Amino acid sequence: LDPPFLTQKNHSMKTRNNDREFSFEDKWDSIDDYLKFMKLRLVECYRTLKKTGSIYLHCDKNASHYLRVLLDNVFGMNNFRNEIIWTYTRWTNTKNSLQCAHQNIYFYSKTDNFKFNTLYTEYSASTNVDQILQERVKNKHGKSVYKTKDDGTIVFGKAKKGVPLSDVWYIPYLNPKANERVGYPTQKPILLLERIIEISTDIEDIVLDPFCGCGTSLVAAHLLGRRYIGIDVSPEAIKLSSERLENPVKTVSFLLEKGTDEYFSKTVAEMNILNSLDATPVQRNIGIDGFLKSEYKGKLVPIKIQKKNETLSEAKKKLLHAALKRDCEFMFLVRTHDDHDDIDEQLLFGDDINTNICIIDSFELSMRKHLNRFEAISENKTYM
16 A cells, blocks of 8 residues: 655646646644554454455655554564665755655565565676575584585585565656656556565455555556455546556666666766766766866856767767757867868857867877877987
8 A cells, every 4th residue: 555645745746748637635634643544544454454465555754653653553563574665766856854765665464374475686796696506504613614525526506596585676766758657646666566566466366455546556466467456535546547457558667677787878988087077977968978066157067078980070069069958158078089170160160159168188188199299209309
């Protein structure tokens, strides 16, 4: 369940084409009123839950500590299984506080005989997989050591499925342009609900969501071959859930499938240049490679690094196009090599614009020029 979070706000959002608006109220007279509301529903959840079943309660910083105690009272402290941290990258306006980048999901069972499917993730790049695959035994001191044969050869065990899933989940927050976005406030990604359902249910099991909202948990259950029951106080939410179930749409997360490395387009040399300028890198932009951390006349200062296959004029043209779209007044172009560009730059850019582009040589190019100059002087002296 993804119930009200005690935000003391009215939440509303329109669909992308602005033809429908969905809203719900999350205002309470007191924390006691909120907890009475929640306890009533958690008691019913406990009553209807199978002995092999589990409950996942989604909340955030507003009332997570109160809800944890309430769950202990209803389900029993011994039936607490995990506090799952759903973490994501989402910039919000904050003042005198850290960015909120996670929400909490409390996982409880009804008994010790609860269904649990272990999920696995890939090993990290820093993991020594060869060591993990080696069998271990206890030595005479009770310490774990690698198991070896009589000739000293290390004994390897069976292949492993990966790393058992931890209680910290990085799943991207839904992009405003994501295909599965339906315009419902506080909509969660299907990927998040799928993971919960896969852990605690099998095909044909029943998933119940007493605060189904736009029906994300129901869509996730449907896609995974589970049966489902959704409850909500809003007729509009029920209608929206039904529409989504008729035509389920799931956004594929490029970030999760390919990894963060796929978002990096800068070479090591380019990153070295940007680091030397104390600049913030910009990925996947052909006209801007970074921004200075200081501003010029209250505006961003972009940096473009000349690519190997670019003439200086081509690089300047790309920088200018990207910078003017962002209302930048001053920009840096880092020249990385000499070229024989015969384009009339004055006609191409104009004097007034050229003055706002400062061209600097990269450290490598500057060193190469000095070495060439010294070499020329040396040859001239030899000739004399």
